[in-house]
Amino acid sequence: MKRRHIFSVLLPVAGILILIFLVSLRFLGQLSEERPGSDSPASSETEDSLPALSEGFADASDSVSSPDSNGSLSLEHCFIWVGDSRTAGMEEAMAEAEDGCLYIAAPGEGYNWFISSGLPALTDTMEVHPDAPVILNLGVNDYDNLKLYMDLYQELMEEYPDTSFFFLSVNPIDPGRCDNITNEEIGDFNAHLRQLDENAYIDSYTYIMVNEISTIDGIHYSPEAYRLIHDYAAEIITGLPEGTGPSHN
Known part of the structure; x- marks a missing residue:
């Protein structure tokens, strides 16, 4: 009688223990499934962000050499341009x-202005920017x-031997709309510029003729044309191999 009583007590206890064991196994299984692994949302978001960062660096690199919104090539340079209304037009462009x-x-x-006002402004600017090349573009008016x-120009090269002086050709006019100067006279002026220093002469005259760039009023060019002339000169100067360039330097 006593044994039967003990058995009747142990049986429910054993059932309770088995139930607790099964519940524990289920709880441990859920913890294992929720533990972050290689496919967890946090890991997936990190991996997805890596391509985005790579694309960002690539975009930043590409922007260095790409043309700007105005179509002008983005070149790292600082030139001092000196001239007349054509140079003023380039500045605006x-x-x-x-x-x-x-x-x-x-x-x-032209010359008289350059002697009285332009040259003092140039030398002041050269003091602030001693390494900047100077591009002279006068002569179409006189x-x-x-x-x-x-x-x-010869005196300037001798007085400032550490400055790189360049001579941009006087560019062509439309003879049917401009009687201030002829293209033959411009050709003579440019020939003398070339004789000053072959390596410092920038022949934008030929560039304009070859590309059939026309004036808008007989003497001045469009903003787009001025940007092309600017970039043509900039590419020549910035592309000069080290140790070359103006021989007066």
């Missing part, structure tokens, strides 16, 4: 390009001062 160039220009002017220009 390049205003949004942020190319780093500096402009000293006076519409309708061909008669050809010799004075050549003598002055």
